[in-house]
Amino acid sequence: DSDELSALQVRTKQYLLLARIREKAGQLNASxxxxxxxxxxxxxxQHRLLLDQTAAGLPGEQHKMLARICVLMAEQSQAIRDNEQMIQHYREALxxxxxxxxxxxxxxxxxxxxNRMDECQATCVQIVQLDPNNEVALVMMADLSFRRMDxxxxxxxxxxxxxxxxxxxxxxxRLIEVLRRSGTLVExxxxxxRAEEEATRSxxxxxxxxxxxLCEWYRGNPNSALRLFNYCRRNEEWGQQAIYNMIEICLNPDGDLPTEGSVIDIGADDLEIKDSRAMALRTAERLLNELKPRPGVLDNEALNHRLLENFLLVASRHKHNVEQALQNFTAIASQDEYxxxxYGVAVTHVILKQGQxxxxxxxxxxxxxxxxxxxEYLEKCWLLLADLYNQAGKYELATDLLKRVLQHNKSCMKAYELCGIAFEKEQNYRAAALYYDSAWRYCGKAKPNVGYKLAFNYMKNKRYADAIDICQQVLKLHPEYPSIRKDxxxxxxxxLKIRK
Known part of the structure; x- marks a missing residue:
């Protein structure tokens, strides 16, 4: 009997070894x-041990072995994206x-x-009862508050x-993300x-x-953000997300909407801007090739990769590439409402001058x-739709959407700017100036076109000294911005001279 039990235990180990071999060979269902x-x-x-308490092998150890098998099954279910099976196997392990x-x-x-928040909360509470200082559970509980917009x-x-x-x-x-959305990134x-003082080189x-x-990106300093993300892009833990962020920055460093031109009146040579743009797109392409989606990751890295590939086609602004991206985005959107x-389909229509x-x-x-x-994508959809409403003179519809954006992201420079545009078009220069002032602060006072709009609305409000102050801030960074000086x-x- 003892020999038979030992043989059963050996067979378990053989099955586990075979499962691993099949997994390595990519045969996930067989594994x-x-x-x-x-x-x-x-x-x-387990059954044999219950019948014979004197048999070798402690029941506790065999329980651990069963739990380990269930965890492996859960991980394999994750790899084949069978979420319900995965949950069932984790529960069985418990x-x-x-x-x-x-x-x-x-x-x-x-x-x-x-998105099963109540079950997540209950499980986190269970963990904290067992281990009050469990960092993973405490972070998830904080994340839950974040996702609930608290x-x-x-x-x-x-x-x-x-x-x-x-x-x-x-x-x-996570804290930086929360502070950004609550409009208190300065904190x-x-x-x-404190982190820099405590961090060790290793x-x-x-x-x-x-x-x-992340902080530099959200403050409106894309070049500084690129350098910092590049520094950690080879890191196992942070590299993948750093590369995604770098690609986003290369594709759209200024966070412009597709309706906006990429050339601004700052006295720069058009050719120079085009060369800089082409270099950024080449960098984005190289980073995309470097980025390999990991199989079995729930965050759907493969989908994100496909989306970015097509946004790269769109960013080229070549008609053939944009039409190809439209086909690809339409195919992805037809599988599920991603x-x-x-957003990709809408952007391609805008560039192809198909606004409706x-x-x-x-x-x-x-x-x-x-x-x-x-x-992120939902915010971009709302911003683009608000911009199209502004262009059509539907300012109330635009501001309703923009208020929703600002409810969820109080640092969204573009939402403040579009609100400013809506009020300016309605000749409410005081309200426009308030929104442009927020846009100016949240872009880190780095966008000359936003500074121009703020100064213009101050001028319309007869706040001449404030307008001059903003003009000087813009000209300090962009001394050859001709229109703000003249206009x-x-x-x-x-x-001011006349008033004196």
Missing amino acids: LQTLKEARENQLKV KYTPNDTGVLAALARIYMQL FENAAYHFSQLLLYQPTYWTALA AATFLQ DGEAGLSYCKG IGAI RAKNQLKRVAKNAWTFEEA ILEKCRNN
């Missing part, structure tokens, strides 16, 4: 089936090892990715984590400074560079509920 056989065999081991915080954390993470609570949770561990990079990156400086530089890059693909078709696409998502996963600065100075 999962082999793991199921391993589980059935291990249940026989029958055998109910206090395993690692398994509980994996289950909570899946619940979060599937930015104040989320910021509190993340900042508390960072008080005890200033170099907890995941929490710091990130204190946390970054394990801190990549995480610190990523967080600094917000990114719908673009509007029809964007109206599909105009009333969508805000979700963390779709936040606003000189007129305001003359008006």
Whole structure:
């Protein structure tokens, strides 16, 4: 009998080895089936142990083996994107090892990715009861507040984590995102400074560079952000996301809408701007080739990769490439209502001068509920639709959409700018100036065209001194910006002289 039990235990190990070989060969379904056989065999081991308490092999150890098999099955289910099976296998693992915080954390993470927030919260509470200082659970609880748009609570949770561990990079990156959306990004400086003081050269530089890059990007400093992201792009933990961010910046460094021209009146040579643009697109292409989506990742990296490939085609502005991207985006959007693909379809229509078709696409998502996963593309859809409404003179529809954007992202420079445009068109120069002032602050006072609009509306309000101040700020960074000097600065100075 003892020999028979030993043979069963050996067979479990053989099944596990075979499952691993099949997984390495890319035979994921076959590997999962082999793991199921391993589980059935291990249940026989369990049954034998219950019958014979004197037999070799402690029941506790065999429970751990069963739990391990269930976790492997869950991971394989993740690789083949069978979410319900994955949850079922994690739950089964917890029958055998109910206090395993690692398994509980994996289950909570899946619940979060599937937007099952209440189940995620309950699982996190369970983890914290077992381990009050469990960082993974505490971060997820803060994330839950974030996803529920409770930015104040989320910021509190993340900042508390960072008080005890200033170099907890995941929490710091999340905090920066929360502060950006609540319009208080300036508060990130204190946390970054403490992290820099605590960071060690060996394990801190990549995480610190990523967080600094994120901050610079959100402050409107794309070149500085690129340098910082580039510094950590080879890092195993932060490299993948850093490269995604770098591609986004190369494709659209100024966060312009597709309706806007890429050349601004700053006295620069058109050819020079075109060369710089071509170089940025070549860099984006090289980074895309470097970026390999990891199989079995729930964040859908493969989809993001396909979207970015097509946004690269769009960014070239060549008609053939844009038409090809339109076909590809339409194919992706037809499989599922991916917000990114719908935005892609709308952008291509705008560039192909098919504004009404673009509007029809964007109206599909105009009333969508805000979700963390779709936040960036949804925001872009709302901004583009608001811009098209502005162009059509539908200012009320535009401002309604823009208020929704600002509800979820109080640092959105483009939303403030478009609100300013709507009020300016209605000749409400006071309200326009308020919105342009916010746009000017949130772009880090780096966009001369926004400074121009703010100064112009101050002038229309007869706030000549304020208009002159903004003109001087713009000219300090862009001394050869001719129109602001002629259109606003000189007129305001003359008006002040007349008043005196």
